[in-house]
Amino acid sequence: MATRYRVFSVRVAAVTSLTPHFVRVTLTGDALADFSSVGLDQRIKVVLPLDGVGFSELPEDEDWYAAWRALPDAERNPLRTYTVRSFRPDARELDIDFVAHGDAGPASRWVSSCRVGDELRIVGPRVPESPEDLPTGAAEFAPGHASRILLAGDETAAPAICAILEALDVSTVGHVFIEVPTDADRLPVSAPAGVEVRWIARNGATHGVRMTDQVHAWASTVVAGAASVAGSPSVGSPSVAAGPACGDGVELADVDVDEQVLWDVPATEESRPVYAWIAGEAGCVKELRRHLVRGVGIDRKQVAFMGYWRHGKAEN
Ligand SMILES: Cc1cc2nc3c(=O)[nH]c(=O)nc-3n(C[C@H](O)[C@H](O)[C@H](O)COP(=O)(O)OP(=O)(O)OC[C@H]3O[C@@H](n4cnc5c(N)ncnc54)[C@H](O)[C@@H]3O)c2cc1C
Incomplete structure (x- = not known):
């Protein structure tokens, strides 16, 4: 069965400066009970707030993308791709390690000023509907039986x-x-x-x-x-x-x-x-x-x- 993606509303639970150029942002929220983690190099989309707009309304289900595309330019939140560094389902916590590369892009700009309690949205795979369906979604590392x-x-x-x-x-x-x-x-x-x-x-x-x-x-x-x-x-x-x-x-x-x-x-x-x-x-x-x-x-x-x-x- 095809992986179903959705928008997750989350907030910043912790901001940890790991090194001069890596900032770990821990996100949390009840919605993450429905997040499907596959580990490895799993990617997600981060939806970033717009000045003066915050987050435009998006349906939380699979229709989010069509709705996002239909928004006027000034209200369409930037999307950027990031890796799930780790996910702790019991605590409903997800870590992303952002590279802080200055203020050239909305993601890097956001991470340089985000604070505990700030809102964010991510897009990722939902927990499969049936327990027989394996969780899938956007990880690429697949070495098979490489020597x-x-x-x-x-x-x-x-x-x-x-x-x-x-x-x-x-x-x-x-x-x-x-x-x-x-x-x-x-x-x-x-x-x-x-x-x-x-x-x-x-x-x-x-x-x-x-x-x-x-x-x-x-x-x-x-x-x-x-x-x-x-x-x-x-x-x-x-x-x-x-x-x-x-x-x-x-x-x-x-x-x-x-x-x-x-x-x-x-x-x-x-x-x-x-x-x-x-x-x-x-x-x-x-x-x-x-x-x-x-x-x-x-x-x-x-x-x-x-x-x-x-x-x-x-x-x-
Ligand atoms: C599958 C996947 C997984 C990824 N995982 C991560 C991750 O876990 N952590 C992470 O930090 N990034 C990750 N990236 C890279 C990240 O998506 C890009 O760096 C993205 O461009 C950052 O968005 P931005 O808004 O900061 O900059 P943008 O608005 O996209 O770009 C603005 C300017 O910044 C430059 N720029 C973008 N990234 C960098 C950089 N790292 N160093 C210097 N200049 C840069 C661009 O060339 C452009 O000139 C991942 C990308 C993919 C496709």
Whole structure:
């Protein structure tokens, strides 16, 4: 059965400054009794308040999106995509780790000034109607029976990577590269013994360059010669309002990351020598994926890649 999404009215229960660039916002509300958590890199939409308007009225059920689109521009609340860092159903609490990147966007602006008690709305999956239906909804990490994994991302992907790491089977083997703005932005996270986690501090270097260097080194030493495994890709999109997504049949070199959503996620199930999950700034993600597939020869069906944001471009 298709996942049913709805609007959840919540309020801020806590604001915790984790590091200079990460702010954890804990949201709470009775409505969260109906929130379906799948863990891993599960994404949700955050509906942000408008100055002078607050929140425009939206139906709480599946019709929310049509109603949101029909609003006049001045009353249409901005939507942004975030990861569920953790969900505690008994306490009806949900954590989001926001990157504070200044006042350029409504989400980053909101997080720099939000206070306990502030209202917010999120859009996410409801608890399935029937107990036989598995909860589903908007998580992409699906390594199947991969022999080893690679996770690589910038600070916007750090919440997803941390949530994935905490859910991995203890026998998992792999490498993780997370680029963050400064040394002080490394976050504590636990991982299986066979997974090496490297936090890479940018410390003023160009976004993505240091992580790209490390992934290239990993590819040449760890994966060189990796065999490819069959599987059919499926294309997902982070945004119900986004433009076309790239994917099967679209040459990556042709993808214009300023116009298209960079998002391609292979099908699950197969055993694979390697499963790579890459997320973050779209230009950097595109380059990493190109290197792994064209440069190193990893089968494209072993690489999930997701453009989480784009330099110089608002989400919608
Ligand atoms: C599936 C998914 C999960 C995500 N999870 C998280 C998460 O858990 N935490 C998180 O912080 N982000 C996450 N992101 C990224 C987040 O949605 C974007 O960073 C978003 O653009 C932020 O919205 P905004 O309103 O602050 O900026 P926008 O209005 O979208 O953009 C305004 C300007 O800010 C720039 N910008 C946007 N993000 C950044 C950034 N991080 N650093 C520097 N400049 C930026 C844009 O290029 C643009 O020029 C996720 C994205 C996706 C698709």
